[in-house]
Amino acid sequence: MGRRYAPAAANIYFKKFDKLATNTPHINPLLYFRFLDDIFGVWPGTVQQLKEYENYLNSNSWHQSYLLI
Numbered sequence: 001m002g003r004r005y006a007p008a009a010a011n012i013y014f015k016k017f018d019k020l021a022t023n024t025p026h027i028n029p030l031l032y033f034r035f036l037d038d039i040f041g042v043w044p045g046t047v048q049q050l051k052e053y054e055n056y057l058n059s060n061s062w063h064q065s066y067l068l069i
Contacts, residue, residue, distance in 0.1 A: 006036070007036055010036045010037055014034060014037070018032075018034060020057070020060055021039075021041075021057060024053070024056060026049070026052060026053055026056060027044065027045045027049050027053070029041035029042060029043055029044070030042040030043070030044045043068075050068055053068070054066060054067070054068045
């Protein structure tokens, strides 16, 4: 993030995503932290549930796609 306003822009841009990622009708992460455009979380469910969660995030995002590893 090269510009001075980049952290504020990332926070504004990802605010809706943060709500989407932490308030799902499915199982939610135990921990969820975001710093700019990097996200860290702890997943309490199975691998299959994680794949479903990834599909949910990708189907509800505008211009990004997410790969959960």
